[in-house]
Amino acid sequence: MRETDKQPLSTIFSAAGLVLLFIGWFIFAPPALGGQTSYIVIIGNSMEPKFHFGDLALIREANSYAIGDIVTYQQPEIGTIFHRIIAIKNGRYTLRGDNNTWDDSYHPQSSEILGKYWFFIPSAGKYLKRLRKPANFAFLVVAFAIVFIYLLQTDGKPKKILDVRKKNKMSENSDATANPLDWLYIISIIGFVALIIAFVSFTHPIETTIADNYTYTNYGHFEYFSEVPEDIYESNQLETGDPIFRQINNSINIVFSYELESNRKVNVTGTYKMLAIIKDTTGWEKSIEIIPPSLIQESSFTSSAVLDLTEVDNVIDNFESQTGIINKRYTLILQPQVEIQGSIGERTFKESFMPELTFFLDDQKLTLTDNSSDNNEVLNPTLGGSIMGSSSSPNTISFLGLKINVLVARIISIYMIGATIIALFWFNKKFGNLIASKNISAGK
Incomplete structure (x- = not known):
């Protein structure tokens, strides 16, 4: 030719x-250069027997992640983690190393996952680490330069x-x-x-197909109050957060409010009751029903009851007289029990919400176990949830x-x-x- x-x-x-x-x-370009591939060097044995120390795993971004996928995520305290997804709940992922018997303590969201496992090159990570040394990197640059110059020649002579x-x-x-x-x-x-x-x-x-979960949140709010003699508290009424002194007041009014909130239409029915649970350090406990079961037909309600500490004393006295165990202090837990079912949007669900307001109880006083000045989380418990689902979306190429x-x-x-x-x-x-x-x- x-x-x-x-x-x-x-x-x-x-x-x-x-x-x-x-x-x-x-x-193969990394995200920093506009690509979608991340490079992970395996440094532990948590993913054996498939992956070993020094292997190089290539990770690519994905639109969604499912149970069974091996992914990489950023753990705030440890750094990059390369493990398998074993569960998904409330928009967060539970992961575990294939060689581990315990789950990861951190549960990342989808935005914290760097990508899904693509393929790996055995032991390649060891050589990559060697290239980070200045002498080795300089040698690689010189080698590439020699090859480049050679390719510019024809029959050994420059063009x-x-x-x-x-x-x-x-x-x-x-x-x-x-x-x-x-x-x-x-x-x-x-x-x-x-x-x-x-x-x-x-x-x-x-x-x-992408994840399209319907999220919702259970909100609770505790209050307690009681009339007290003058000059004991700042006002003439014992208010939420105050200690309750048994000598001047042996009963308190309990108010609990509940609301289920979602950005979609909510229809629910269910039941509600409240218990006072008495416990000691041995594991013994006894419940007193202070609000009997009642029907729920709305996504929010407010209930009230009176906690009689004399009734609580009777339960404790009966326990001590029959067992011979005398405790200086007990734990008293107020536990609303909300059991609901219904629909959010067009999807059905069931939910249980059982927050606890915990007190220390002795002969002289009843105090919240959380002694911090800000009891907002204790008095306003929340519980998030989601109804798993999916929807179709236009597919994209990055x-x-x-x-x-x-x-x-x-x-x-x-x-x-x-x-x-x-x-x-x-x-x-x-x-x-x-x-x-x-x-x-x-x-x-």
Whole structure:
């Protein structure tokens, strides 16, 4: 084959090589450079027997994560963790190492997960760590430089720019000022890019299933109060958070408010009651029902009751007389028990909400176990929940940090392929005879 015959083919191969180089960068580039691939060096044995110390795992971002996926997440205190998802609840993930018998203490949200396991290279992480040493890195740079210089040579001699220009110089009769092969190079690049976009977009579904959980929150609020003699408290009434002195007051009024909140329509029914639970350090406990079971037909309610400490004393006296165990102090727990079922949006659910307000009880006083000045969390308990579900969403392809709709990518690829075909016809009509005459001249 004559040298002139090789020029169009080499131009196409050159364009293909450039596109493949770009694709390789796009696939394997880290997030800091606009890519989607993170590189994790295994430094423990928690994921054995599959992964071992020094292995290099490649992680790619995903739209959603499911039970069984191996993912990497950022633990605020420890750093990067590479473990398997074993449960999902209330929008948080429970993970565990395959070689561990315990769950991770931290439960990340989806936004804290860096990506899902793609593949790994055994022991590659050990060599990566060696390259971080200045001497090794300098050697690698020099090696790449030598290879680059070698590739610029032909038959051991450097290419001369003037020779290349002479070989590519077109006939003086040509009305084109640019090298026709430059046009072929550009058309080839566009064509290869179009084929890659078409391959990627047509191998991805137009729609994807994403998690669409309906979230809700149970809110509770405790209050207690009682009338007391003057000059004991700041006001003439014992208020929430104050200690209760048994000598001046042996009963208190308890108020508990509840609300179920969601950003969707809520319909619930259920039951509610309140217990006073007496406990000691041995594990003994006894319950007193201070609010009997009642029906719930709304997502919020307020209830009230009177706690008679004389009744509590009777339970304690009976325990001590029969067991012979005398305790100086007991624990008294007020426990509302809310059991509801119904629907949020179009999804059904069941929920139990049983917060506790805990006191220390002795012969002289009743005090909250939490002695901090701010009892907001104790008096205002909350419990979040979610109804698991999914929905369809337009699928996307990530490119340079951007999310491109799959359907749009398909349309773009079709137009690009069409434009490439038209451009090839144009190139053949405009430069075909010129290239053919050049080949004939070169053969003489």
